[in-house]
Amino acid sequence: MRADPAIDGRDIPPSEITTEADYKSFYQLSRRGFLQAAGLAAGLAAGATATASVFATGFKNLSPPIQNLVKNPNFVSAQELTTWNDATSYNNYYEFGLDKDEPQFQAKDFAPFPWNIEIAGECEVKGTFSFAQLIKGIALEERVYRHRCVEAWSMVLPWAGVPLADVLKRFKPTSKAKYVAFTALKDRSRMPGQNYASLDWPYREGLRMDEAMHPLSLLATGLYGRVMPNQNGAPLRLITPWKYGFKGVKGIVKIEFVERQPFTSWNDTAPDEYGFYANVNPKVDHPRWSQASERKLTGSGFSLFRSKRVETLPFNGYARQVAGLYTGMDLRANF
Numbered sequence: 001m002r003a004d005p006a007i008d009g010r011d012i013p014p015s016e017i018t019t020e021a022d023y024k025s026f027y028q029l030s031r032r033g034f035l036q037a038a039g040l041a042a043g044l045a046a047g048a049t050a051t052a053s054v055f056a057t058g059f060k061n062l063s064p065p066i067q068n069l070v071k072n073p074n075f076v077s078a079q080e081l082t083t084w085n086d087a088t089s090y091n092n093y094y095e096f097g098l099d100k101d102e103p104q105f106q107a108k109d110f111a112p113f114p115w116n117i118e119i120a121g122e123c124e125v126k127g128t129f130s131f132a133q134l135i136k137g138i139a140l141e142e143r144v145y146r147h148r149c150v151e152a153w154s155m156v157l158p159w160a161g162v163p164l165a166d167v168l169k170r171f172k173p174t175s176k177a178k179y180v181a182f183t184a185l186k187d188r189s190r191m192p193g194q195n196y197a198s199l200d201w202p203y204r205e206g207l208r209m210d211e212a213m214h215p216l217s218l219l220a221t222g223l224y225g226r227v228m229p230n231q232n233g234a235p236l237r238l239i240t241p242w243k244y245g246f247k248g249v250k251g252i253v254k255i256e257f258v259e260r261q262p263f264t265s266w267n268d269t270a271p272d273e274y275g276f277y278a279n280v281n282p283k284v285d286h287p288r289w290s291q292a293s294e295r296k297l298t299g300s301g302f303s304l305f306r307s308k309r310v311e312t313l314p315f316n317g318y319a320r321q322v323a324g325l326y327t328g329m330d331l332r333a334n335f
């Protein structure tokens with residue numbers, strides 16, 4: 001495959017670093033779109049004084065809509081989705097607080113752009129690329145995926161993003177590239193949670209090369225047809241729906257092709273509780289709780305309180321697509 005002309009291997013000149021304006025034009029965000037989002041939020045703040053409308057149910061944390069998004073028909077779902085409000089107010093993002101309801105507030109003023117991603121390691125094309133350069137020319141698509149946290153709760157979410165494989169191939173990984181290591185942003189001045197040693201910052205994750213190249217792996221840049229909310233990992237994060245949610249590193253600033261299994265935050269912090277593979281497996285319990293079932297946070301209204309317990313599926317329901325990646329592997333040992 002030929003290298004994309006936008007990705008020429010040289011470090012980008014400062015003049016080409018993504019600005020707020022680039023990012024708006026990348027998403028084809030009209031000024032109207034921004035104003036609509038802002039207007040909605042303002043209307044909500046005004047509360048009961050706002051005229052009853054289709055929005056009267058009250059969306060919070062709204063980000064601007066993405067105009068150029070196509071639903072991938074292979075990943076639509078008949079399942080009830082998790083509401084926007086739940087998806088953006090019940091989050092795991094330790095950089096912005098340990099409690100689920102903290103990231104929505106602590107990440108509120110986080111301004112992701114300009115955002116650059118370093119590509120390094122066992123690949124022919126390396127360097128620093130802007131967010132827009134990284135995914136330029138790859139169609140943004142919407143995919144509904146199940147999302148299962150190792151803490152035994154789950155959601156069903158419509159992500160927007162690009163296949164991870166399409167991005168990785170641009171950098172021409174060499175035959176020595178056996179794993180891909182992802183590093184999140186480390187910036188204590190912008191991420192208040194990093195003032196605490198809850199994890200060895202920055203947050204890091206990794207995949208085996210074949211897992212990274214699997215068509216289910218998504219580099220997500222949005223949620224519900226809107227630009228990725230800060231608390232969900234703006235501007236880009238990993239989604240591997242057959243694995244526990246902690247593999248889905250948010251706020252990625254570096255992607256490195258490596259020969260050996262890389263450091264990964266949860267596995268290296270608590271290896272008895274979190275595996276490197278972290279494939280959803282109802283038969284392997286966490287030492288402190290069962291993984292046989294999950295609290296499913298879907299539905300309208302106050303779904304967080306009305307969640308029902310459902311059985312957990314092997315590979316989170318994606319066994320048909322991914323079980324072949326692990327043929328001959330002891331899935332109990334490699335939890």
Ligand SMILES: Nc1nc2c(c(=O)[nH]1)N[C@H]1C(S)=C(S)[C@@H](COP(=O)(O)O)O[C@H]1N2
Nearest residue numbers: 091092093094149184203245246248249250
């Ligand atoms: N950088 C970073 N990425 C992260 C986390 C985190 O604390 N920091 N938490 C992980 C966990 S445990 C889960 S379940 C998902 C939660 O994603 P969501 O808030 O969009 O549901 O993000 C994952 N990615």
Ligand SMILES: [Mo]
Nearest residue numbers: 149150245246
């Ligand atoms: Mo999680």
